[in-house]
Amino acid sequence: MPAALPAVLTFLAVAAAVLAPAEDPSALDQKVRRFLERNRGEWRDMNVPWEDGRILHDLVVKNRHTRALEIGTSTGHSSVWIAWALAKTGGKLVTIEIDPSRHAEAVRNFEEAGVAHLVDARLADAHELVQELPGPFDFVFSDADKGWYLQYFKDVDPKLAVGGCFTAHNVLYSGGGGASRFLDYVKALPNYRTTVETGSGEGISVSCKTRP
Numbered sequence: 001m002p003a004a005l006p007a008v009l010t011f012l013a014v015a016a017a018v019l020a021p022a023e024d025p026s027a028l029d030q031k032v033r034r035f036l037e038r039n040r041g042e043w044r045d046m047n048v049p050w051e052d053g054r055i056l057h058d059l060v061v062k063n064r065h066t067r068a069l070e071i072g073t074s075t076g077h078s079s080v081w082i083a084w085a086l087a088k089t090g091g092k093l094v095t096i097e098i099d100p101s102r103h104a105e106a107v108r109n110f111e112e113a114g115v116a117h118l119v120d121a122r123l124a125d126a127h128e129l130v131q132e133l134p135g136p137f138d139f140v141f142s143d144a145d146k147g148w149y150l151q152y153f154k155d156v157d158p159k160l161a162v163g164g165c166f167t168a169h170n171v172l173y174s175g176g177g178g179a180s181r182f183l184d185y186v187k188a189l190p191n192y193r194t195t196v197e198t199g200s201g202e203g204i205s206v207s208c209k210t211r212p
């Protein structure tokens, strides 16, 4: 073997790595879209309906949110919609789930959907972790225990940037427990503008911070 061959091969390997195209955004787009379409109607773990996932996605893209937090991952349907939007805005998602098997399935789904690099999936009790995370965030989706919605909001509020939005699922659901108490509270805040997206009918409240 000529003495220079290893050096030439190393050079070619480095050159190939340097010249390799960055991840093609349209390829990621197609991968996520195919994952969502393939699994449409198959989600069984209290996951958001397709319509509500789309609402979350569109909100993140429209407002150019980049620092997202989700409370209640389950197996990851809403996370995939949010992460897909964050792929377009250049953002990242932290999502929290307390159930180990749902968390593990969500992690597998993020790999399969092609969004794992955008998601920091935490297996934890959100009652504690939401308080501990430093933020700041500019998009929050609350979809865990409804009786704790108001406390989640109070814990996140100081870490939510002006212009950021706190969203919550099931606010129109009559059995929504603490969701209505949460909704009454945020609607009365002078520094938040709150609207409710009907979507699937379960209702997503969107509370956007207008000033500190």
Ligand SMILES: C[S@@+](CC[C@H](N)C(=O)[O-])C[C@H]1O[C@@H](n2cnc3c(N)ncnc32)[C@H](O)[C@@H]1O
Pocket: 045, 046, 047, 048, 071, 072, 073, 074, 075, 076, 077, 078, 079, 096, 097, 098, 099, 102, 124, 125, 126, 127, 143, 144, 145
């Ligand atoms: C309605 S599901 C979330 C659905 C998910 N957002 C989706 O659309 O795919 C609520 C999830 O919150 C989780 N959860 C409930 N209490 C929690 C807590 N204290 N900390 C973290 N997760 C919690 C439940 O285990 C459940 O998987």
